[in-house]
Amino acid sequence: MTSTGSARSTRDGDGTALLVLEDGRIFRGESYGATGQSLGEAVFTTGMTGYQETLTDPSYHRQIVLQTAPQIGNTGWNDEDDESARIQVAGYVVRDPSRRPSNWRATGSLEDALRAQGVVGIAGIDTRAAVRHLRERGAMRAGVFSGAALAEDPELVERVRQSPQMEGADLYGAVTTAETYVVPAVGERRFVVAALDVGIKYNTPRMMAARGIEVHVLPASSTVEEIESLRPDGFFVANGPGDPATADGPVALTRQVLERRIPLFGICFGNQILGRALGRDTYKLRYGHRGINIPVIEHATGRVAITSQNHGFAVAGEAGEEFDTPYGRAVITHTCPNDGCVEGMAGIDFPAFSVQYHPEAAAGPHDAADLFDRFAQLMTDNPVGYAGVAARRPDGAEPVPYPEPEEFPETGEDTATDGSGTDAATGHGPADGGDPAGGDRRGGSDGGAPPAVPQAPAPAAQPSPAAPPSATAGPSVDLNPDRSAGPGPAPAAGQHPGADRAQAPADDPAPTTRLPVTPPGGAPASGSAAEPPTSRLPTVPGPGTPDPLTAPFSDIENALRREGGAPGAAERRADPVTGRAGPVDDRPWPPPPAGSADAEQARQEEN
Structure with a gap:
């Protein structure tokens, strides 16, 4: 919500906190984490998971991060998921923080971590309104204020406007x-x-x-x-x-x-x-x-x-x-x-x-x-x-000189390839993303090839x-001190990553995502290339039916029941053990009154 007038925002010690934007918009909530003042650029992130990695990402340095996901902190804080040595954000804004962490790896709560590292946060504000405001007006300077840092609204806005902007900020040295x-x-x-x-x-x-x-x-x-x-x-x-x-x-x-x-x-x-x-x-x-x-x-x-x-x-x-x-x-x-x-x-x-x-x-x-x-x-x-x-x-051997830029054939022109997939006319491999540098492969060539270049000496023994x-060289650092194994299997000796792809036949297509194919004439594809069934949203037949994109799920569920069930419900197979077609659809809804025959039947089915 937006403040009005210049009345004093709150008194010290009552738990209130403010998110103040440089254009004068103020959101009121409660203190979360440390109390005090934090200034930075207000940005939002849409990830529904990974808040610990977000908070410790150095790229968020001097930014006040707003989480669009409403519930934050369910898994607490642990000693394994940090992406740097400390929390990097300047401030933190959440809607509904978890009051108690629930995860076997947790060593404490999110709020405890924020408080221990002096990160000023705010909870309980309408994050949807804040995100809409930032989307419409862009990321901007902001401040989170609580405790003794609270003051008159105009003074807080002026503090924010006096803070440095992100454009022109030199921060990597920090x-x-x-x-x-x-x-x-x-x-x-x-x-x-x-x-x-x-x-x-x-x-x-x-x-x-x-x-x-x-x-x-x-x-x-x-x-x-x-x-x-x-x-x-x-x-x-x-x-x-x-x-x-x-x-x-x-x-x-x-x-x-x-x-x-x-x-x-x-x-x-x-x-x-x-x-x-x-x-x-x-x-x-x-x-x-x-x-x-x-x-x-x-x-x-x-x-x-x-x-x-x-x-x-x-x-x-x-x-x-x-x-x-x-x-x-x-x-x-x-x-x-x-x-x-x-x-x-x-x-x-x-x-x-x-x-x-x-x-x-x-x-x-x-x-x-x-x-x-x-x-x-x-x-x-x-x-x-x-x-x-x-x-x-x-020692003393020079690297192979790079050839001059070559003329590539026009798009759609057929080019012969050798057994390694290298273009015999140009010496370049196929543009399949396997060589991001654009293809100085220096492969073997025949007619029409550029002049030969010196070859690199054969590889010597491993030092x-x-x-x-x-x-x-600096000291060795283990980024997985508590794990018995590394982050992944060690590559086989003498084998480079992606060797399986390199050994594939030259005429194999590049390992890209395959899209469903429809043959000419509109006939649906068959076999493994057929398009998989997709999730379907319920059809809205007329006025009075809840919008499936915005209405609460309970309203949509009730509307579907009135219309005869969810799409595809009749096609579901019954469970061979319980005989049910689904975990919920065969239960009475809303639940019958306690003590009724239907309630007793539902209780027996549960057991």
């Missing part, structure tokens, strides 16, 4: 690691990756380690000389908070890495840093993408992934757009169908790619987890490092895992 640390590979060490920490989440190096990658997490102030001293096979740019236009240091470092042709992978803030390093502009979104069910289209394959996202800035560009960079041609590879926002890009003539979403999925769906396999394949195809097994080369790649 969340980066102070010293280098190492996350060891699970099983055999196949690659060494230098990861620039501008707000990295714990699950990202954990996902790489599961693929045999030893990850050296470096401070944001690291130099290219420090990276080269690690002899890395790849370079990773992490997620993080703030405006990418202020990240001059990481952008300059990324350009130096691109000049050295070190395979590069970026996530979220890393996508924006790569974009600026390639000469693209970035801009602030109206209210951003924050949730765990946001669709993304990969244009090379048509594949749609449901992704976890958390970003308020984006890279300028259009779907499928190709553009020139100082390092060769690049292309916009992914976009969001909701608003056309750029969600990924890749180099065509250089080994680099990035995505705006979070394939580490903490929390969220795992549709994009294969991007870590693509990064491993990119390092295999572009052996510029010599620390890992798959890309090791003798001793006991010896760090350089004297600058």
